[in-house]
Amino acid sequence: MAKSELNPRTTKFEFLGPPGALAITIGVPFMAYALSFGCSEAVGGCPPQPLSFIPDRVVASVSNLDWWKGLWDTKAALIYLAWYTFCVLAWAILPGDRVQGITLRNGQKKEYKINAFSTFLLALGITSGIIYRYGPQAFTFLYERWIGFVTASVLMSVVQAAACYAASFQDGKLLALGGNSGNFIYDFYIGRELNPSIGSFDIKSFNELRPGLILWVLINISMACEQATRRGGLANITDSMWLVLAFQTWYVADGLYNEPALFTTMDITTDGFGFMLAVGDLTWVPFVYTLQARYLAFKPVELGPMWTAAIFLVNATGYYIFRGANGEKNDFRNGKNPKNLQYMTTARGTKLLTSGWWGLSQHPNYFGDILMALAWSLPTGFDTPVTYFYVIYFAVLLIHRQRRDDEACHLKYGEDWVKYKKLVPYRIIPYIY
Numbered sequence: 363m364a365k366s367e368l369n370p371r372t373t374k375f376e377f378l379g380p381p382g383a384l385a386i387t388i389g390v391p392f393m394a395y396a397l398s399f400g401c402s403e404a405v406g407g408c409p410p411q412p413l414s415f416i417p418d419r420v421v422a423s424v425s426n427l428d429w430w431k432g433l434w435d436t437k438a439a440l441i442y443l444a445w446y447t448f449c450v451l452a453w454a455i456l457p458g459d460r461v462q463g464i465t466l467r468n469g470q471k472k473e474y475k476i477n478a479f480s481t482f483l484l485a486l487g488i489t490s491g492i493i494y495r496y497g498p499q500a501f502t503f504l505y506e507r508w509i510g511f512v513t514a515s516v517l518m519s520v521v522q523a524a525a526c527y528a529a530s531f532q533d534g535k536l537l538a539l540g541g542n543s544g545n546f547i548y549d550f551y552i553g554r555e556l557n558p559s560i561g562s563f564d565i566k567s568f569n570e571l572r573p574g575l576i577l578w579v580l581i582n583i584s585m586a587c588e589q590a591t592r593r594g595g596l597a598n599i600t601d602s603m604w605l606v607l608a609f610q611t612w613y614v615a616d617g618l619y620n621e622p623a624l625f626t627t628m629d630i631t632t633d634g635f636g637f638m639l640a641v642g643d644l645t646w647v648p649f650v651y652t653l654q655a656r657y658l659a660f661k662p663v664e665l666g667p668m669w670t671a672a673i674f675l676v677n678a679t680g681y682y683i684f685r686g687a688n689g690e691k692n693d694f695r696n697g698k699n700p701k702n703l704q705y706m707t708t709a710r711g712t713k714l715l716t717s718g719w720w721g722l723s724q725h726p727n728y729f730g731d732i733l734m735a736l737a738w739s740l741p742t743g744f745d746t747p748v749t750y751f752y753v754i755y756f757a758v759l760l761i762h763r764q765r766r767d768d769e770a771c772h773l774k775y776g777e778d779w780v781k782y783k784k785l786v787p788y789r790i791i792p793y794i795y
Contacts, residue, residue, distance in 0.1 A: 364531045367780050368467060368468060368536070369535075369536070369537040369543070370539070371542055371543065371544065371545040372456065372539065372540055372541060372542045372544075372549075372705060373543075374504055374540075375453070375543065375548065376540065376766070377551075377552075379545075379548060379663060379766045380545050380547045380548045382504065383548045383550075383551035383552065384547050384551075385635055386551065386638070387547070387550075387551050388642075389461050389639050390645070390646060391641065391645065393435065393515045393650070394512055394516070394645050394646065394649050394650055395433075395509075395512065396511055397650060397651070397653055397748070397751065398508060398509060399509075400416075400748065401422075401653060401656070401657055401748045401749070403421070403660035403661075406662065407661075407746075407747065408746045408748050408749065409748055411673040413515050414647065415501050417425055419454045421791075424491075426495035427781075428646070429629055432509065432515055433509055433510075433513045433514070434508075434510065434576075434679065434735070435511075435514075435531075435790070437506050437507065437510070438507040438513075438514055439510065439513070439514040439517070441507075441511075441514060442501070442511055442514035442518070443514070443518075445573065445577065446518065446573050448485075448704075449481060449568075449572040449573045449576070449614065450563075450568075452477070452480075452481040452484060452485075452572075453475065453477060453481065453563070453568060453572065454563075454792025456477045456480045456481060456484070457458075457477065457478030457480075458475045458476045458480065459475075459476045460473050460474065460475055460476070460620050461473070461476055461625070462474075463476055463626075463630065463631075464625065464631055466556070466557075467531060468536055468538065469677055471563060472509065472557055472559075473562065474564060474567055474622075474625060475562070476621050476644055478491075478571040478572055478575075478576075478621045479615070479617040479618040479619045480620065481572055481576065481618075482576050482579075482614070482618045483571045483575075483765070485576050485580065486579070486741060489501065489580060493583075493587065496585065498586075498587035498588075498590040498595070498596055499587070499591045499592050500587075501583060501584050501656065502584055502587050502588045502591055503584070504580065504581050504583050504584035504585075505585055505587075505588040505656070505659055506588075508649075508656070510647070512649050513572075513647065514650070515645040515649060516641065516644075516645050518640075518644055519637060519640040519641040519643075519644045519645055520637070520640075520641075522565070522569075522640045522644075523550060523553075523635075523636050523640045523641075523715055524639035525564065526546045526553070526555055526558040526635050526636065526640075527549065527550050527555075527598070527636065528552075528554075528557070529547075529555065530554040530555035530634075531557060531611060535550060535555050535558070536555070536556045536557065536634070536635030537554055537555055537634065538552065538553055538554065538555065538556045538633060539632070540552055540632070540633065540634070541553045541554045541555075541634035541636060542554060545586045547562040549636065550636055550637055550785035551636055551637050551638050552633070552634055552636050552638055552640060553633055553634025553636025553637075553639060554634050554636065555634055555635060556634050556635075557635070557720045558635050565623070565635055566629070566635040566639060567624060569635075569639065569640065569643040569644060570622060570624060570630070570639070570643055571617065571624060572630060573643070573644060574643040574644045574645075574646075574647040574648045575617065575643075575647060575648075576614065576618075577648040578610065578614055578647055578651055578652060579610065579611050579614050581648055581649070581652040581655070582607050582610055582611070582652055582655040583607070584602070584608065584739045585652065585655035585656050585658065585659040586599050586603050586604075586607055586659075588602055588659040589662060591659060592659075592660075593662065599665055600658065600662045600663060600665075601665045601666070601741075602658055602663040602665050602741035602742065602743075603655065603659075603662070603666070603672050603741075605665070605670065605673060605677075605741045606613050606654050606658065606738060606741050607655065609734065609737060609738050610651070610655075612681070613681075613734065614682075616685070620688075623688065626692075626695060626698065628763070628766070628767065645731060650752070650755075651752060653748075653749060653751060653752060653754070654738055654739055654741065654742050657740060657746075657748075657749050658741070658742060661742075661745075663742060663743045664742060670685020673737055673740045673741060674737075676733060676736060676737040676740065677734055677737035677738070678732070679730075679733055680729075680730045680731070680732070680733025680735075680736075680737060681730065682730070683719065683726060683727070683729055683730030683733065684727050684730030684731055684734065685730070686719055686729060686730075687719035687720065687726040687727040688717065688720055688727050689722060690703065690718050691715070691720065691727070694713070694715055701718055702719070703715055703716075703717045703721075704716050704784060705717075706781065708775050708778035708779075708782075709775075709776075709778055710774070710775065710778075714778075716782070716786055720779065720786065721785075721786060722788065722792040723766075723786065723788040723789060723790055723792050724783070724784075724786050724788065724789050724790070725760070725764050725767075725789065725790050726790075726792070728760040728763075728764065728790045729790050729791050729792070730780070730784055731756065731760060732756065732757050732760065732790070732791075735752055735753040735756045735757070736751070736753045738752065738753070739752060739772060760790065761789075761790070764789050764790060768789075
């Protein structure tokens, strides 16, 4: 196959093209910092009070050289680098099965090592040992050096995206269909190479599951330790903090335990590895998704039994839908149909589910995800809308992802996709959207 046929030039832009890619490249780190400073004990609350003074504070800060220097913390950067190194070594040393991904355009299949869950357990074991031996105050450094860790993760994202972009020009590289436009800004953001690797070490799948996702849980634990230190011990951690910690730890553990399911997702099969995925995996997930726990560290909320049970039920319902839908899909993709679900066969020979969870909407797993996101924000109460940023952002993200998938399926299946949408008309939320 000719090089131009294997790696055709990208002619259709997403995210409003290069201007949109540049805006998001700048905007994602900016928003991570904005949430860090805008919901912080150090600046007077969440959001800072009084609101009328916020613009003056922002101008005063960004015009002060010392403020910019304060974004950097050498100790935090070294700890973050040690953490990333730990994840790489765990990937290399810990045993794990090897599974093959989907067949690529060049006819090859990548092989992936499966040991993210054991890496997670090892990290939890070490963390538990530190807290048990030295007390909760020994694990509050993530809270105390927060901005420094955010900066370290952004820097790591930039370095990785730049290195992968430069390496993508080597001969023999398989490029992402959406990241080969020839425009540096756009391709740097989207990701030019589909699966950048160092030997058998796949950079994209590694970043998707290990350093950011596991750090998400460790940060939550650090926030719980900060609250415990202030309130006189682990026994005094609030029920709201326990809910956030339990919900999000379970979600991460579930994703890591079901690691093979990652290799059929759009991130792995379609998107290249550029700044979009790098900063999403390394900065956005651990340092934005932990907003609720960070808020509760300095603003404890006592829910009581009734509210605790109600929020638990919301999360359980979301998880039941999420896991049930993904289970049906994974079984079906692997040639199993234990529930005897109905499906339609396209002209390409592909089978599309039209019953079970997937008969209720085109993306029922997204509906479950949104319910869980809501449950993660509810423990913070209703004193501030800022802690509900996650569920709002996540709903927008999933709607955008659904629309991307809809466009891709129209191109892939043609009229068959039109027929399918008549059978399954709702996009995410049954009978609503």
